[in-house]
Amino acid sequence: MGAVTTAPGTREITGSGKPSRRTGSPGWRTFRYAVLLASLLLVLIPVYVLFVTSFKGIGDASPSRTWFFPQAWTVENWAEAWEALSPALIRSFAMVIPAAVLSSLLGSMNGFVLSRWRxxxxxxxxxxxxxxxxxxxQAVMIPLVQLMIDINVPNGIPSLILLHVVYGIPICTLIFRNYYETVPMELIESARVDGAGMLRTYFSVVLPISIPSFVVVLLWQFTSAWNDFLFAVFFSTANNGPVTMALNNLANGAMLSNYGVSMAGALIASLPTLLVYVLLGRYFVGGLMAGSVKG
Amino acid sequence: MTRVRSWIPGLLLISPSLLLLGVFVYGFIGLSFRESLTDKHTAAQATGRDEVGFVGLSNYTELLASPAFQHSLRNLVIFTVVFLLGTLIIGFCWAWVLERPIKGEGIFRSVYLFPMAVSFVASGVVWKWLLNSNVGEQASGLNRLFQMTGLGFLQNEWWTNPRYGILAIALPAIWQLSGYVMALFLAGFRGIPDELREAARVDGASELQLYRHVVFPQLSPVALSALIIIGHMSLKSFDLIMSIANQSAYSTKVPAIDMYNFATIYDYANSAAVGVILLVLVALAVVPYLWYDARARKRG
Known part of the structure; x- marks a missing residue:
């Protein structure tokens, strides 16, 4: 079976393992827990650092104190980071929402036609x-730069919306197509027999049962556009671009970088996607499983 | 009224997408290639004030012959191999220990997977701190942690090492994507029918034989997907390097960084050439994969 098109859905991994399976000997179980817990600690090291450093003041600047809790917890870094990032956060939302909605609508129509109205x-x-x-x-970037100048799309969010919509179409099409492949053909045929044309069939039969896929696709597009840096760096600046640009400027810009502020900034900039992940992780995994990642 | 061929409306419905992708993917790849065959190396040429000439493939031959670009390619190869091995091995092991029911499975899975939801720019902030190259008294980040835990001999200069600095960038990349590979493998494990395992056991297969003859063959399509997905991401790596090192660091340079650097000095010809080289590298892996996938789909 095809690897891209038949990537497994969400249910298989989010449901817990099949109870009928043997859980193994006690020794094997201890070994499993040891591996799992050690990995858990390693994965969480950066999170610990981010969190602790973001609450440290000047008094904790000494390298010998880097791995310890702050001597005095302070929210100054958070206030400073918030001030630096909040306009960009709003711009990120203004970019990501239309981009996600438009590309998923296009993807849904494409997926429908490519699977059920061939x-x-x-x-x-x-x-x-x-x-x-x-x-x-990178292989389309130079012509894109020239195009944006030629057709006068303003630098910043408008350019980025266009790019995220266009380059989001393939993954959205893939996810919807895989989903519609599971919709029984009889359902489509019976609508056809009833005299419904393609658009009627799409809007009254297919679209209403597409909600789960829309959630997956919207989350996926939201996350990948939110986290994008490559397009942002070519088509925006820290002052008119998304939050990744503002964060990069905060952490690596001309000013002497203060790790406390950068780390608070990194947490603030990641909060929306992390919230999505925590609240709707099931659907998020569905997007991952569809067989693609955008770097 | 004659009946319109019933598939025409479908084609019409998706024609806007096809048009956009035709232009933005295939059209622009063509334009990039054309650009890479010119001598457009200056801002005056980029803005049309100076004339642009056709130079054939000489940008490619010069790039491939230059030690600086060879260094980028070498870095890319090292990074890709380590990134792939790291994510595949860790991802597989996690899936393997999580495969059968265990208490707290959901928590482990969520924690391993969450770095995937974070941008490379944000994780770059913390990894830049962790990979601080100071040692001894001034050490912070991982070097300090090594000192504190009696592993002081592990202290090193991380990404600033001129020969192997790129390996330090692979570390956060592995941290970020291993959970994803785990999710793929876990889905693969769960897709193996119980009956298949039971049948093998009944036939007297040992655990080892079971893995060799039943589990691994069933997981190979998943492994292939992971290989392609991580591999193509690796070839495009840019964000992490920008935020941990930066575009001017020689030690961690890869083609995507070169492409950006050429573009910022309006050397559009070389910038486009690097882009096309990256495309060729990705296509070498992805085209056979898509072809195989399309054939599998045809067979149903």
Missing amino acids: FPHANLVFTLILFGMFIPY
């Missing part, structure tokens, strides 16, 4: 669309 060579067209998901955007 035309000749639909499979070839689908493969050509999928290729767009893997290309390094």
Whole structure:
């Protein structure tokens, strides 16, 4: 079976393991817990550092104190980071929401046609669309830079919305197509027999059962556009770009960087995607499983 | 009224997407390639004030012959190999120990996977601190942690090492993506029918034989997906390097950084050439994969 198109859905991994399976000997169980806990600690090291450092004041600047709790907890770093990042946070939302909505609508229509309202060579067209998901955007960047100047799309959020919509189409199409493949053809046929045209079938039969896929796709697009840095660095500045640009400027900009402020900033900038992950992790995993990641 | 061929409306519905992707993916790849065949190396040429000439493939031959670009390619190879091995091994092990029911499974899984939700720019902030190259009295980050835990001999200069600095960047990359590979493998494990294992056990297969003849073959499509996904991400690596080192650090330079640096000095020809080289590298891995996938789909 195809690897991209038949990537497993969310249920298989989010449901707990099958109870019928043997859980193994006590020794094996201890070993498993040892591995799991050690890994847990290692994975959480950066989180500990972020959290602790973000609450440290000047008094904790000595390298010998780096791994300890602050001597005096302070929220100054958070206040400073918030001031530096909040305009960019708003811009990020203004970029990500329209980008996610538009690309998922397009992806839904594409997915429907490519699986349930096929035309000749639909499979070839689908493969050509999928290729767009893997290309390094470096390979289209120079013409893009020139295009944005030529067609006068203002630098900053408007350019970025356009880019995230267009380059989001392949992954959105893939996720919806995989989902619609599971919709029984009889459902489509019966709508057709009832005289419904393509649009009627799409809007009254397919779209209403697409909500779970929309959640997956919207979250996926939200996260990848929110976390994007490559397009941001080419098409915006710290003053008109998304929060990744502002954070990079805060942490690596001309000013002498203060780790406490940068770390508070990193936490603030990650909060929306982390919240999404915590609250809707199941769907988030669904996006991951669809077989793609954008770097 | 004659009946319109029923598939035409479908094609119409998706034509806006096809048009956009045709231009923004295939059209622009073509334009990049054309750009890379010119001598557009200055701002005056980029803005049309000076003339641009056609130079054939000479940008490619010069890039590939230059020690600086060879260094980038070498870094890219080292990074990709380590990133792939790291995420595949760790991801597989996590999936392997989580595969059968265990208390707290949900927590472990969520924690391993969460770094994936964070941007490379944000994780770069903390990893820059962890990978601080100071040693001895001034050490902080991981070097300080090594001192405190009696592992002082492990202290090193991390990403500032001129030969192997790129390995230090692989560390956060592995941290961020191992959970994803785990999720893929876990789905693969759970997709193996119980009956298959039971049948093998009934036939007297040992645990080892069970893995060799039943589990691994069933997991190979998942492993291939992981390989392609992590591999193509690795070739495009940019954000992490920008936020931990920066674009001017020679030790951690990769082609994506070169591409950006050429663009900032308006050397569009070389910038486009590096982009095309990256595309070729990605295509070498992805095109056979998509082809295989398309054939599998045809067979159903």
